[in-house]
Structure formats: structure tokens, C-alpha cells
Amino acid sequence: MAHDLVEFDTQKAHSARMYDYYLGGKDNFAADREAASTVMEVFPETAQAARANREFVHRAARFAARNGIRQFLDIGTGIPTEPNLHNAVQAVDPRCRVVYVDNDPLVLAHARALMFGSAEGRTDFVPADIRDPHVILESETLREVLDLSQPVALNLAAILHFVTDEEGAYDIVRTYMDAFAPGSHLAVTHGSSDLNPEVFEKIVGVYARAGMTVALRDKAAVTRFFDGLDLVEPGVVPMHRWRPNPDFYIPEERLAWADTAFGVWCGVGVKP
Template identity: 55%
Template structure:
């Protein structure tokens, strides 16, 4: 599936020196490294490649899905920056893949501030790539878990980087399908959004079984057997994450169809891509 279900802590410019003694769990597949494999990255290990190969066999469109997710993040970030949001909280950041969210945001708004959150040690290992900001802007990294939103909202890296009296974009890209219903995903999103002021926004993408349920069940089974919880959701369920928000047109849409006039990214060719290959609902909503 596109991305992984984790969250992060601000490490500062010395981040790369803080992970040497961490267990990177190289012998077990990890969704962040599998996602890196789908995107053609090199920050993955044999266990990740073996599990990812099983997914590719079950669902050859997974690489299209991953690229479509990155492209949605780029378009959503640019749109939000152009609409005046200059602060982001990006949870489930994943392994850095340029351009990262802050690079996209700061290309539009050089003073943009971004706090990245993830709980995977390999993301911490690469956190320095996330901390290279424009002179006017600022970035930070928090090592924390989305399942514990209070640890994110009270982290000094968050409160020291973002002004929570001003609008913030909460970015949850390909994350919540790794939070099953028993872990209260809607309550987590509600809690995070409740801490942000009026004018803030939610940008969210989520894998779905709507277009090919049998294939996606096989994909989910691979993740679960590899130790990663996963739950796909249909369009109505994904729309539930945006309850009470004012949606940007066209609302929740298949990722490659969401706001296509916002520009086409080189990371995904929309021509000939089918909804079933993308299998990702995406949307952006503003908090009244």
C-alpha cells in the first residue's frame, strides 16, 4: 500500500547522529521501506523487497498507486500554500523522497514551516534531509506515533515551530489505512483537528478496495502477515474523516483525478492510468 502508518519527533540538525544504535528491524518488512521500494528508492532491505514483490505480484498497479499518492501530496501542498496556509503538520512522513513536502510548500511560500512526524527509526536515520529549510522557513522532526496524538500535540518541537493560533494544514498521506477501526482512527483525526484553529485544513489520502476488492484483500493479507495492521475503506468511510470540514472541489476523489488543474506532476503520468490502478481516495477540507 502507499505509505505507512507511523508518526515522528523533532531531532534538530544532528538527527543523523541519533539513530546509530537503533534497531532498524532489517529482518522484518516495514511498510515505509516497502513504499520506498514502490517508488524506486534504495532505502529498503531484502525482507522489504520480498514482501513488496508479493504485493506487486498480487497488484501490479501498486507502483502507480504510490506515485499517484506522491503527486496528490504535491498538488494539495501547492494548493494550500496558494490559499494562504504556511504551516504543516505532516504525520506518517515516511522515508524522505525529494521533493519533500517542505520543498513543495516553500517553493510557493518561502516562509512555510513544516513539522514532520514518524515513528520508524529508518525515517529518523534520514531526518536531516527533512530539516534543510529555506532561510525564511523552518522544519522540525518529531518521533512519535499517530496512535498517541497527545504526544504529538505536546511535543516541544511542534509548539516551538508552529504557531497554533494560525492555520495549520494537517497532512495524513496514505496513513490512516494502517489504523484499523479498533484503534479509533476517526477519533485520532478529530483530536488532531480540534487542536488547530479555524482556517486550518486536512489533506488526506487513503487506499481503497472499491475498484478491485478481491485483489486488495490479497494485498491487505500480505501486510497483516508481515506484521503491519491494515484496513481499507470505501469512499463514504474516507469522507467520514472530513466530517464538519468545508471540502475543496471535487471533494473526495480518486487521487489522480483530485484537482488536476493544479498541475501534473512528473512523478505520475495520468494518461492511461485507471481508477483501479490508483485505488486511492484523496481530498482536502478546511476547518470553518
């Protein structure tokens, strides 16, 4: 059974609009700002972590594009903030094609208005929930933009911790990857239960009070999402340690601090 889109209710916080607030955006409401501000009181590095997450997404996407991937599926897109994933990959090759997916109607409204890519490539949007892989994979829009007989790079940034084991998180990821051709990439960022447990448990509580379930996972549990794939070096690591570049440089003496402060695992796998 397909999940409905999230009801557009400005009185209830939504993770995409909270994330927009973390990044300094203006597409959020009082309920989002209240919940996000509470998170930021508990976790002062929230804005830095959100930026680090975006930087990883761009590095992983560019890595895939440089490896010859020309098709990208980004689920849990969030409210557009320049540069978007298609900007990153179409800078490598303007022919890259991107499908964005989110379940928040506000994201849909902005995606239609803002996600214009290069003339040679294409970007489009599917309103759906990550928990409905068959709805997404069989959507007319996705099939028009992406050729599933060719490799696809799947981006699941800061979304899998909103999908519990009981909801079949691992099976959901496997369903997507099973639908893709060999050579496809999977990029994941995921809130940790073991890098900064005391603070992150408080964050879980803030989201719970706002009506959202967060399922933190430790390194071993995050690594399970890559079962059957070839992990790209350096494997599952704190997100700022994955193939860092000058765009988001953290001095050596601050790396251990950032591991705990950001508290997010990441990795990239390739389907053999």
C-alpha cells in the first residue's frame, strides 16, 4: 500500500523544512523553527553538520559522475538550496539526468519552480515516500527520465534514519538497488547512535515530540545498507572524512572533534 504525501500542515514540524532552517533558508514555518531551534540548543553544531552533509552529497555525486554515471535518483530531496545535486553533476557532464523525490508538498512546489538543469540534461520530480520503492521506480516520470538498464546513482542523504527496521529499511534499500544495473552507486548519510550518543538521543526526543520517529544506527548497522555492494574507500566513515576536498576542509587537529560534533556516518557503494 502506497504512503500518502505528508499533509500540508503549517502547525506541524516537518524534517525537510527543519533542515531548510538549519541551512539558513526561509521556506519554513513557526512549528519548524521551534522544533529546529530546540535541536540547535541541544546540538549547537547542527548548521555545520547540515552543510557538511550537503558537501558530502556533492562529493559523492561528482564521484559518481566522474565514474561515468549519468543518471541520478535523489530521495528525500528537501527544499532546493543552490547548488543542488543536479548543479554538481551537470558541472561534470551537462548530459546528466536527475530525478528528485520527496513527500512534502512544499518541497514539490519549490522543486517544480527551481529545479531547472542544463539544456543537454534533464531534471524532474516525483512526489512520493521513500517507503514506496515500487511507486517511485514504476512512476511514469522516472521511467521517462532514467533508463534503468543503465547505471543509476541513488542518493539517500539524511533520510534513512527516518525509516525504522520495522518499516523494512534494509529491504527498501535493497529493492532500489536490485532494480538498478551493475555499476550503480548508493550514497548514504545517516545519524549515528554511537558517535555522539548522549546528544543524539536528546535530538531523537525533540523529533518525537514533533511527531517524527528517528531511528539512529551505529556504524555496523549503517554498513549493512551496503550489503552486496562494493564499498568505495575509505568505507563507512564520519561524513567529513569521505574523500575530503578544499570545499569543506577541516584541519587535522579538528577532525576528532568533528566526528563527535557532527555525529553522522556516510558511505558509497557500487553494485558489482
